[in-house]
Amino acid sequence: MSIKVRIPTPLRPIVGGEAALQIKAETVIAVLDQIEKDHPGFKSRICDDAGKTRRFVNIFVNSEDIRYLDGMKTALQDGDTVSIVPAVAGGIQTYQERLAGLKKTLKEIAPEDVQKMIGGKEKVTLIDVRESEEYRGGHLPFAVSVPRGFLEMRIEEAATDRAAPLVLYCAGGIRSLFATETLKNMGYTSVVSMSGGFSGWTRKGFSIETPTLLSEKDRRRYSRHLLIPEVGEEGQIKLLKSKVLIIGAGGLGCPAAYYLAAAGCGTLGLVDFDVVDESNLQRQILHTTDRVGTSKIKSAMQTLSAFNGDVRIIPFEERISSSNIERIMQAFDIVVDGSDNFPTRYLVNDACVKLKKPCVHGSVYRFEGQVTVFDPQRGGPCYRCLYKEPPPPELAPSCADAGVLGVLPGVIGLLEAVETVKLILEIGDPLIGRVVCYDALEGSFQTFILRKDPACDYCKEGAVFPGFIDYDYFCASKGLTTPSPS
Ligand SMILES: [Zn+2]
Known part of the structure; x- marks a missing residue:
């Protein structure tokens, strides 16, 4: 029984340069054994130690891959052709041959x-x-x-x-x-x-999706984002489509808004009713000396628009209360709390729980700051899980005590911006159920676990929203929840 064996180019030197051999054998393995006997070193190129065909080699009997026949034991008939085809080596098969092989296998x-x-x-x-x-x-x-x-x-x-x-x-x-x-x-x-x-x-008329495209200008501006696989074009588009509400254009809100605008957050809502005071300039970096006495919102818009004109800024020049908070918050995906008083913090928390929006929370006091993300939707606690109610006004020390190192809100406001970007891009582990505490004097960051209160009136399962509460405005400066003098 005579079998024709086609030898691939890389193996031809072993068999004396022959492109084909005539072998007498009854199975594929017998063919290989016979060639090995005549030309030592041949078989090890094709089979591993266990006698199995190496991954990059296919063997065909006539036009059939032996993996779909009896493998190495495949029986041969007189006149059969055995072809040894290294699957990934270029130049052995023509493109058409290789394609035909793939279509078969x-x-x-x-x-x-x-x-x-x-x-x-x-x-x-x-x-x-x-x-x-x-x-x-x-x-x-x-x-x-x-x-x-x-x-x-x-x-x-x-x-x-x-x-x-x-x-x-x-x-x-x-x-x-x-x-x-x-x-x-x-x-x-x-x-x-x-x-x-x-x-x-x-x-066939099946539906397709056409992704939103970044303009050439955006590709240039955000090119350093496009280079990160976790952001990329898709992530930048998410950022451009995002709508973030920033409560307060003060010590925390200024750096957060500045960097969110830089990152290309497409829509930023800003809430503040105050005017720029000279003492604000120690930390509120969106404002300038010549704008002292003018509206904080207008000042912030002026700086942000000059910095990134593509960001749409929606101003809310009003004091947050139970009567306007839902209207203000409605259109936004994420809320960044940079407020400086308990009544606002509780209103922001309660509205976020009610409207199912994540709240990125930051606060600073002297040399210390905290950042966390309240998102009961995703299993974390809300502000009220931790502090059911604000302290009564008589226990809140005077605002004059609540000094802050000017650089500190920068650190905390930027951590809030980082958490916001993570939420928009859906990457990493957001600070849900964890609080990061920064001690500037110690130069230390510590992370603590925050647990959801299963009995929380606002965010427990099946809770009926108890309503907004307008607490009296007062100022506190001590304790874990100390608001920032922003
Ligand atoms: Zn809660």
Whole structure:
């Protein structure tokens, strides 16, 4: 029985330069053993120590991959051809041969089946392996962009479970086929390629998503964000679409607003009814000496607009009370509390709980500051879980005691801005259920766990909103909840 064995170019030196050998053998393994006998070192290039075909080598009997026959034990007939095909080595097969091989060995799935999978019970991850520019022009719903050039580097972020269903697609179904082979070699067991690609999908009339695009100007301005994978274009768009309300244009609100505007938070609401006082300038960095006596809101808007004209600023030049807080807060996604008194802190907390908005909370006193995020929606406590009620006015010391190191609100206000950006981008661990305490003199940060009060009237499960309370305005300067003289 004579079998023709095709030898791939890289192995030809071992067999005396021959492109094909005639071997007498009855199984594939017998073929390899025979060649090994005549040309030592041949078999180890193809099989591992256990005798299994190496991952990068496929063996075909005529046109069939032996993995789908009897493997190494596949029986041979007189006149059969055994082809040894290193799967990833270039230059051995022509492109067409290689593609034909992949089409035979890899599973493809039709667009209509992908459509069913998207709506089905089992979670499927769609990976768009086209270039980023192609993805930006429109993609399948829920598809994640991992350009083929970055496939090996980025796939583990996009698809953590190697056994979970994964569908790859490109423009026409070719690049995704090669990408499927790559992922199979990386151990992904349930990966398939969508035949016809994005064109096939759109030809069927299935829906696509067209991502919002950043303008060239925004790409330049936020280029350092675009370079971070955790932000990227998608994250910058989230920032530009975000709506953040900042309570108070004082010591905490100024630095928070400044950096949020710098980060490209698209809409900033500012609430303050005060005028700029000379003593504010020690820390309230949005205001200037020549604006002493003028409206804080107008001063803040002037500075922020000059700094980043693309940020839309919505001013609320009014004192927060039970009658206006819901109207003020309504349109915003996140509230940054930089207020300086208990009545406002409680109103802000209660409204955030009622309207289901996260509240980024900061406070400062002399050399110490605290930052946390109140978000009962996500399992954390609210302000009232920690401090059910404010202290009575008679126990609150005079405002004159409440000095603060001018730089300190900068640190705390910026930590509030960082937490806000994390919430917008949905990255990292927000300070929900944790408070960070900064001691400037010690130069130390400490984190404490904050627990939800299961009996909290405002945020306990099934709570009926008890209503807003307008506490008397007074000033306190001691204790953990000390408000900031912002
Ligand atoms: Zn609560």
